[in-house]
Amino acid sequence: MASEHVTKLAVLIDADNAQPTIAEPLLAEVAKYGTAHVKRAYGDWTSNHLKGWKEQLLTQSIQPIQQFGYTSGKNATDSAMIIDAMDLLYSGRFNGFCIVSSDSDFTRLAARIRESGLIVYGFGERKTPDPFVAACDKFIYTDILIAKPDEEQPLKPRTAAQLKQDSSLVNLLRNAVDAASDDDGWATLSGVGSIVTKQRPNFDARSYGYNKLSELITATTLFEMDRRSPGEGRPKVIYVRNKSKKATARD
Template sequence: MPDANDLLAVLIDADNVSPARIDSVLAEVSRYGVASVKRVYGDWTKPNLRSWKDAASAHVIQPIQQFDNTTGKNATDSALIIDAMDLLYTARFQGFCIVSSDSDFTRLASRIREQGITVYGFGERKTPESFRNACDRFTYLEVIETPVADDAVESTPVRAQVPAVKLRTDGRLVSALRASVGSAAGEDGRANLAAVGSLLRKQQPDFDSRNWGYAKLSDLIRATGLFDVETAPNGGVMVQQRRKAA
């Protein structure tokens, strides 16, 4: 479980992320720890990155200049990767937040995890599966707070809750929930919700109840109608697969 005092390095690929989303990203990052280092990488001579100036200044994010020295080669990615490895070797950080939808960071995420350091990925739904699965946890930008519309990004509506009938026909979701509840359950068949959530994210780093329009995992599980969810005497939440009527 993340600790509120964990030191995090937040590394942003400006070529892949609009500044209109940075408020939402940093709010989400704050759930996992303290953003001790915040850097955004790009070629700031390019007109399309001009809108990052105000966002970087407002959030005290250090802009890192990287010229595109060779056509067709992403020098920005290389600069971010080199900095990430330098920061990793300081052994100061409990987590790295990589903000990009680019699969080029797949090996970087894997390498950081080899050191026992948590990797949080943030990107759009188009992010390749390889990068999503290389992270400990991956959050889609579309499911965190709706970005403010500007000239670069159109406002995205908040996702409506998927109704119960559709949740129950989502085979991948139902299988994942049943498997995780079964694995976390004790002899009485009940499982702690926190343990269920941990198992789900280990199997699917991009698992997030907000992907289906539900703010909490307990809300999503209740909505399926396949599980009983109740509060335990110690204040925890317990989940049990609902038995079929005889």
Template structure:
């Protein structure tokens, strides 16, 4: 893997996109040097807030292990931060320990630096916004627009969400089909165990209706048991006979 130096111009780069930029840089090599340049000693206005927005780089620098480089503005209207970045880049170039540089800025002032690094045989990867001047873009071996990285990230994240939803729907449908296959079909001819074990219930003191022929038969069996055909042998039969 190529050893790369990542140099960030905080005045022309948004801290919100630095994570995507570092992910892209990881495709080309290993960033062994990561520095961000700016004037972190901004004055406080009457509302108690800093006059610039470089303070938001604090958490980003800590989370991505980026070394902040402080550069005071000696004169208003002059960008001393760019000069410090160029000086550090040349020091790293003469150290002969790197295979390439990643310059993250949309400023055309870094065009001579990119050209000089390429003359030394090292790769130069530029990262900036779409409005970056063409001079700096052409001075780099490869230039990546930050807006493209953001759009690609959103599309990949959206596709991942849709894929997860589709996979969840397929899994739910598959489980439902498996449950239906494992459920035995209902047989209307078979009674359930609850129906078989259920006992008929009778109301207490319920009167049983007997038809007239049955009553006559009972009466004759008591009064004249001998006249019945084949009378049953029962221990109560002699008692009925003695009553005649």
């Protein structure tokens, strides 16, 4: 019996530019997209600046890659990470890369990997420059991944009224549904999600306080949702339609 296809990922972490607290939730997020066959963190491990990472390296089985800062003001870590990424790319053993950094220096690397037909997941802080975000197939902000039990949750679910006032969100969702829809205006949720991510790589329902795209779309109250069974024993497929299309479909 043929084995199920597994997406093989290389996870490359710019430890100089990422907090050690993200390690566990980061790898949990990566597991949603594939299997991390390589996990490497780059930095000068002789520096006290990275001492918080050392426990995470052991716990999460992340390989530390030592890179001394040869010259003041020059980031040798970035160069080492880019060289390794290209070596891994040319090995032909991976389906995608996870680049963990908020540094715009990795913009060209992400674009180059995508040119080779591989998927790129970016992870970084909100300060990440737009060019790097746009160069990735999908970009996840790390603050979404870090739980803060001792603080008030910063991302409470937005109400329907608040969501409707966000014209950028509403237009993004409506246009995606229209683009993925059939003649009756119905579109699969997966199709909608794919278009949304292509248009806005940093889109994440969790930024609006919802764990899933389906929950966010439902919360807007602007769309119809329908769960259909494609066949016996198969999971139901969620379909979405703009409510404004309902009257049109009846005409």
